[in-house]
Amino acid sequence: LLWKESWELGKNPMASKGSPLHGPRIKLIEKAKDLFADTKEHAFESKAAEEHARLLRIQHDLEVTTKQAIFVDSSISDTIRTCIVLGNHRAAMKVKTEFKVSEKRWYWLKVFALSTIRDWDALEKF
């Protein structure tokens, strides 16, 4: 029962996609995380929910600073890519360390992102 409840919660915030009120959504996810944490088997789900909440916060901040509503609801990899494409390498780096993105994935993302903006010089350098 508990498990079901936590799933409902986990699903809800997704269902209310695109709502401008991110505050409650993050809270909801955090609550889901706690529910997941109650049972041992769902340690993974709990951690994922926590990361999701953190990601949403960062994306929200990014949207405020860049004034572009393109971050929320994209995945971590997408976020990093968008940052690099926009030339915001510091932010990309921050997301990377925040979620412990592996070097391998980081390089793939960077290569893809740099080639989309045809920044061959930067590509050459790194």
Added chain:
Amino acid sequence: MAQIPNLDNAPVNLTSIREQSQKELVNLLKNIRGKKCLVVDPKLGGSLSLIIQTSILKEHGVELRHLSADPVQTDCIKVVYLVRSQPSLMKLICSNIQNDGSKGLQREYYVYFVPRRTVVCEKVLEEEKLHQMVTIGEYPLYIVPLDEDLLSFELDLAYKDCLVDGDTSSLWHIAKAIHKLEFSFGVIPNVRAKGKASVRVADILNRMQAEEPVNTPDMVVPEINTLILIDREVDMVTPLCSQLTYEGLLDEFLHVNNGSVELDASIMGVQQQEGKKMKVPLNSSDKLFKEIRDLNFEVVVQILRQKATSMKQDYTEMTTTTQTVSELKDFVKKLNSLPEMTRHINLAQHLSTFTSKPSFLGKLDMEHTIVEAQSYDICFEYIEEMIQKQEPLLNVLRLLILFSITNAGLQKRHYDYLRRELLHSYGFEHMKTLNNLEKAGLFKKQESKSNWPTIKRALQLVVDDTDTANPNDIAYVFSGYAPLSIRLVQHAIRSGWRPVEEILKLLPGPHLETKRGGFSNSPSFDNLSGASTNIAKVPDGRRALVLVVFLGGVTFAEISALRFLSAQEGMAYDVIIATTKVVNGHTLVETFVEKLG
């Protein structure tokens, strides 16, 4: 060429099934007097087009519309909805009706459920307080003949419903469909089933027979001799591999739907404005297609080339030498097949743009490596890289599931790592997808040692030297991998389950073998090898018939393999295939991907 396949060559009278469905639909429409607008569930549209021509519908004063969220635009006062029993579709109908109401339109509404009404759907109508306004009925369409040896129950979600949601209503539906077949063709005396769902269908079928028996005169031999039920759960490996037959590849890249593909007109060499789509029918009424559909694609290209050159040769001969009238006749006959030739040459050319890509070849290689199940690390790294490169999710999941199944799951460390990478790359909303897959046992952590290598060896699933041009084994459909499901059917037909019992135990789900009806006293039904003596009894010299039912879908490659089997010498059986839906790895995995928001 006709969109509706010609069923005259079918081993049993499938035309009668189609005609019956057609008649039922026409009667249903006749009972509603006057002009009416028929609003069809888009998912049903394809199936309907295989049963009835639009011209016949028009004769009965019907305007055709597709069901959508937009209000119905029509002058008709009577609106007939033809829908599957799904609550979400009810919502659409309700919004349609309410929209009419707000405009002050007075209409009569009829809702017909295919194949039967469900309480849930009626509840939705009740909640919206529209229950009084609509007349509810049923249109019992259980089976759609797709081709002369292929039937479909058109249940896209059956597999997921059973495994993830525990909703087994589709099993009832399948049993009902088989029972309906028995009314036309007699009680099927031998039943062999493998897998949880299969055994349940067999049970339900027996119960139906007890409640509502099919009466066959004692002396008449039923037209269908054996029923084999195979649960998709037993063999998830096969549908996830890329199919390499012509029809299979067409499905993988262009998505065959209800016996036709839709593609850009420019591919077919038609000069039309950009982006125009056209439908190309694919069924065995097309003689050339019948000849090449089941062959390995490599061979198809060669055959087409040969045919083209021989035709050219004929043509030059024709222009240079004088001909007799009969030779001219032959030539003209050959010319008649020209449109079919061009069609398939165009299609084959289009396909080879996909198959010659290095990424496609790389994927094939990887599939074979996974099926061989010897180099765990290479496979793991390949999938890891795919995720990190954010390749299309479905492609990744296909390989991942294949990997997980052949290894009976992944080590916990790897499992968590890949799950995390997936969520990071594709977004957290796929949590539910992962959960679905875990529930269905398709992607999970390792709990016991994998018995895939044993199964593979015992059933000779990997065949090293396959000659794709002159195949001597079903492994040709995947260029070296023999589909597990078809191997099982092969054994079931030849000798029943008993000799392979040990292997069956290694596969998921129970198995069952029974005899039904009043035939227990006739001696040679014991196993099918004895059935050859029975063939003489079957009227007009036809061969004994086996009905193979796949619960949870079947791929074109598997269908090809079965056709190949029944065409072998020494095989005294014709095979009819029935399935919940013709699937491929993509469409199958797609049902598990949860769409949110």
